[in-house]
Amino acid sequence: MAAGQGAFSLREVLAAFQTCVTERREVLLGPYLSGWRGLIRFLHSLGAIFSFVSKDAVAKVQIMENYCRGEQREKYVSLQSMVEYELANGLVDIQKRSGRPDSGCRTVLRLHRALRWLQLFLEGLRTGREDSRTSVICTDSYNASLATYHPWVVRKAATVAFCTLPSRNAFLEIMNVGTTEEAVTMLGEALPYICDVYGITQELFARHKLLDLP
Template sequence: MDNSETEFNLKVVLVSFKQCLTEDGEVLLDYYIASWKGLVRFLNSLGAIFSFISKDVVSKLQIMERLRNSPQREHYTSLQSMVAYEVGSKLVDMNRRSRHPDSGCRTVLRLHRALRWLQLFLERLRTSPEDARTAVLCTDSYNASLAAYHPWIVRQAVSVAFCTLPSRKVFLEVMNVGTPEQAVEMLGEALPFIGNVYDISQKLYAEHSLLDLP
């Protein structure tokens, strides 16, 4: 196992979301992408069960990195500048057969929804009793977030997959921040950083009526 693996811990990832925000509340996309890459590592460390989410996230991150490296990259510095540019340039449309399926607004919205699921799940892990079933915690979080955007066949497959999740204790140990008690304490300190980024993104998308982008 190399040093990058042994040094990984979830607190570093969650706190990295703090770097996403400027003093003015702008969400910096380079830090957002980097923070998500850390979450993907966390998901992958839990095994193939979360691959249906992590693979989709990775493909979305690749789209965002292409935009950040494109000739229009100056418009993709922050979430706010991206929304202003794409809405102003009519690169966003609300049609089911979108002419801009890889727009930054649509791509980040998919990441935003997945972030809500993770936020809810980690918060439920933090506040649940020791004997809580992670399958129930994860399913409840999924039903309150991502499920609304997935077809029935995917929802069924996901609910079956969640039944094989490891115990709460294993989840807390995989965070690599010490004992389960220390992991719970860490989540209480660090989860608000994800919450702040999520809330600002949610408000921005709501203001531009983009929350239901197909």
Template sequence: MPLSKEDAERKPPPSASPPSAATGAALLLQTPSEPQDLGEGFRIVRLQRAFAASLTPSGQILIREYLSGWKELIKFMDSLGAAFGLISGETRTKIAILQENQRGPHGAHYRTLQSMVRFELARGLVGFQSLPAGRPPSGCRTFLRLHRALKWLELFLRKLGTSPEDADPSRMCADAYQEALAPYHSWWVRQAAALAFLAMPSRRELYHILSAGGGEEGKGPRRLLDTVRSIAHVYNATQELYAAHGMLALP
């Protein structure tokens, strides 16, 4: 089957060598120069509450609460090792951009996703074909990157919560990645990710991480799926908003 134009552009020349496992881990361990202080360790209860609180009954998406949910997801990713290193680092950078917008002179427009979209579209801050020259990434573009990564984690956690005891987390994570994030990554990053996923903790270890501070481990699957539902509600609302404004493919 011939490669698509996008894949042809992304695939390296035949003479290039694929990354080793060590190179893959190194690529995925990139972190921003100014990591954020995320406070206490991961708690799935805080994760579920944050995403549940980020979607109001009227369908508004509250950015501060959404970012609080992401901070918990970063703690979870950091506990998994090299496989999530690159995403964790990129996510910290995206959170910092959105928080800076909230603290800036136009902060009132960055309280909800809907108000941010209206404001940036009206000001011509959203580059539909390319990034506006001399400007930092728009809030809409930055949020979209978090939105895509959220789908990966939603799919992975859903697979984990519905899987049999002998299921392989590495395979589940890789499948979720291929569906949600791989189309937006370069060929090298995709190959590095495939290698790094092999170092994922076991299913038992993952449930121990997810149950830490949350009560009995036997309640893990139910609590996990409750959390996935909260994440999915926010993801779906975001997807609808971006689709309505033709912003799902921002560069």
């Protein structure tokens, strides 16, 4: 039944992050954004209470897809080429917003921070006890990552939405990977790739002092 109409598996979504990293350790934007598209689709299945999250994520993925299809698309093949191009052409607001369109760098930075949350959350699910609560795992990973960058009202809305998440086992099932054991195994296989993408991006942004872009 797992491959029924409209049903999709988080396995393929997470596999997108596996195909992001090239032999030269570059992060390709194409698979990075399709990974995000898949995550957003999954987020929709968790209900309308998360729509304030998916709206923002969709907006950011859209900005990046427009760059990837735009006139300068060959500069937006990888995160490395994007950073080099945007910095060399003064397209990035470093101190404060100047009314310029959102740069790829500041937009990816938001997704990158959310990827840290995802990494912690999935690791928490993977290693959690059978009776652990998804809402607690989610809140803990959020507080340890993304929450730092969000104003009080967003943190509050997020915490309320997290309370609606189903139990750990039910959550592993809606991932559509098979049994809970199979889902846990899949997470163990997929997470190193997400960590790798996160690590390379973090290093790239740190080297160019881009970790605090407004």
